[in-house]
Amino acid sequence: MRRGGNAAGATYAERFPEAKSRLFERLNRERRAAGVAPVAYDLLGASVGDAFCLDAATSRSSGHWDTAGRPPYLRWALAGGVDYHSENFSSLTRTGAAVEASEVSRLLLDAHASMMAERPPDDGHRRTVLDPEWTHVGIGAAVAGGEFRMVEEFSRRVALWVEVPQAPVPARGRAPFAVKLPPGWALAALEVGFEPAPRPMSLEEIRRRGSYSYPAPSQRLLARAPAYNQYPDGSRGEVDLVRGVARADIPLLSGPGHYYVFVFAAPGSREGRTLSPLTAALIQATRP
Numbered sequence: 001m002r003r004g005g006n007a008a009g010a011t012y013a014e015r016f017p018e019a020k021s022r023l024f025e026r027l028n029r030e031r032r033a034a035g036v037a038p039v040a041y042d043l044l045g046a047s048v049g050d051a052f053c054l055d056a057a058t059s060r061s062s063g064h065w066d067t068a069g070r071p072p073y074l075r076w077a078l079a080g081g082v083d084y085h086s087e088n089f090s091s092l093t094r095t096g097a098a099v100e101a102s103e104v105s106r107l108l109l110d111a112h113a114s115m116m117a118e119r120p121p122d123d124g125h126r127r128t129v130l131d132p133e134w135t136h137v138g139i140g141a142a143v144a145g146g147e148f149r150m151v152e153e154f155s156r157r158v159a160l161w162v163e164v165p166q167a168p169v170p171a172r173g174r175a176p177f178a179v180k181l182p183p184g185w186a187l188a189a190l191e192v193g194f195e196p197a198p199r200p201m202s203l204e205e206i207r208r209r210g211s212y213s214y215p216a217p218s219q220r221l222l223a224r225a226p227a228y229n230q231y232p233d234g235s236r237g238e239v240d241l242v243r244g245v246a247r248a249d250i251p252l253l254s255g256p257g258h259y260y261v262f263v264f265a266a267p268g269s270r271e272g273r274t275l276s277p278l279t280a281a282l283i284q285a286t287r288p
Contacts, residue, residue: 012047019105020046020139023112027129027137027152030116034130042136045153048079049087049140053151057144062091063206069198071212074258076153077282082162083155084262084277086134088115088125094146104141104148111150124211128154133276158182158278159263160244171256171285174249179263179279187241188264188275191217194254214260214280221248223270252285259283 014020028038052066052075059067064087066075072087090111092099099107115125128134133156140151163178181187193215222237223246230236239248250261262277264270 012043014043014046015050016101016104016108016141019108020141022105023108023139024137026109026112031130036130036132039134039137039154042138042153042155044079044081045076045136045138045155046140047138048076048081049138049151049153050142051075051079051140053140053142053149054144056091056149057142057147059203060093060147061203061206062093062149063209064089064212065201065206065209067200067203067206069201071198072151072153073212073214073260073280074198074282076155077258077260077280081155082164082279082281083136083157083159084133084280085156086128086131086154088128088152088154090114090150092148094148096146098145099143099148101143104143107148108139108141108150112152128152156276156278158185158265162279162281164261164281164283168284168286169252170288171252171254172288174251175259175283175285176247177250177261177281177283178245178247179281180245181241181263181265181278182267183244185244185265185267186270187223187239187246188266188270189223190221190239190246190248190250191262191264191277192219192221192250193217193260193262194257196257214262215258217262218254219251250283252283256285256287259285 055066064072073085076085118126134154135157136155138153142149160180165175169175195215221239224237224240239246261281263279264275266273
C-alpha cells in the first residue's frame with residue numbers, strides 16, 4: 001500500500017534551498033501572469049530531482065534518463081510518487097573550471113529563463129511550466145566539477161489517496177488498486193500502461209533521447225454507468241465509485257515489468273470534458 005505524497009519527503013533536507021526558493025518564486029510569478037494558479041512546493045519532488053541531478057552530474061550524462069535506464073516517471077514512482085508527473089531538465093558543462101555552489105542560484109534562473117524563452121511548436125518546457133493541471137513542483141539541482149544539472153519535477157495531486165501493492169506481484173494475475181477522489185468528483189475510467197523493466201544505458205544513448213512520455217495505455221476500465229444506461233458498445237463499465245472510492249483488480253496481461261494506472265476523473269459531471277490523468281501509480285510485476 002502507498003498513499004500519495006510519500007511522508008518521508010516531508011523531512012527531506014534539500015540542497016541549495018535558498019537558490020531553489022528564488023526559482024520557485026519566479027515560476028509562480030510567471031504562472032500568475034499567465035492566469036494560472038500557483039503551485040505548491042513539493043519536497044518529494046525535490047528529493048527525486050536532487051538524486052537524479054547528482055547522478056547525472058557525476059556520471060556526466062545529459063538527458064531525462066539516468067544511467068540505470070530509468071525515465072523520470074519511474075524514478076518518481078519508485079520514490080513513492082503516485083500522482084501524475086512531468087519533468088523539465090537542463091544541463092551545463094564547463095571546461096577548465098568547476099561550477100561553484102555560489103553560482104547555483106544564477107544558473108537555476110538562467111536555465112529556467114531559457115525554457116520560458118521557447119516558442120511554439122518547440123516549447124514543451126514552457127508549456128509544462130504553465131500547465132494549469134499541475135498542483136506541485138519540486139526543484140532538483142547538483143554540481144560536480146564542471147557539471148551542473150537541474151530539474152523541475154511537476155505533479156498533479158488531486159487524489160486523496162492511492163493504494164497499490166507495495167511489493168512486486170506475479171505477472172499474468174491481477175493486482176488490487178484503489179483511489180479516493182475528492183468530494184463531488186466523478187470517475188470516468190482507469191487506463192493501464194505497460195513497459196518492460198529498464199536496462200542500463202550508455203551516456204550516448206541518454207544523450208540521443210529527447211522528450212519522453214508515459215507508456216501508451218493498453219487497457220481501459222470504464223466507470224460503471226448509471227442504472228438503465230450503457231456505453232455505445234453496449235457495456236456498462238467495470239469500476240464502481242462508492243463514497244468516493246474506486247477499486248479495481250488490474251489484469252497484469254503483458255508479463256513482467258511495470259504497469260502504470262492512470263485515473264481519469266473530473267469535478268461534477270465528466271460529460272463533454274477533455275480529461276487528464278490524476279495518477280500514474282506503479283505496479284511492479286515479476287515472473288509468475
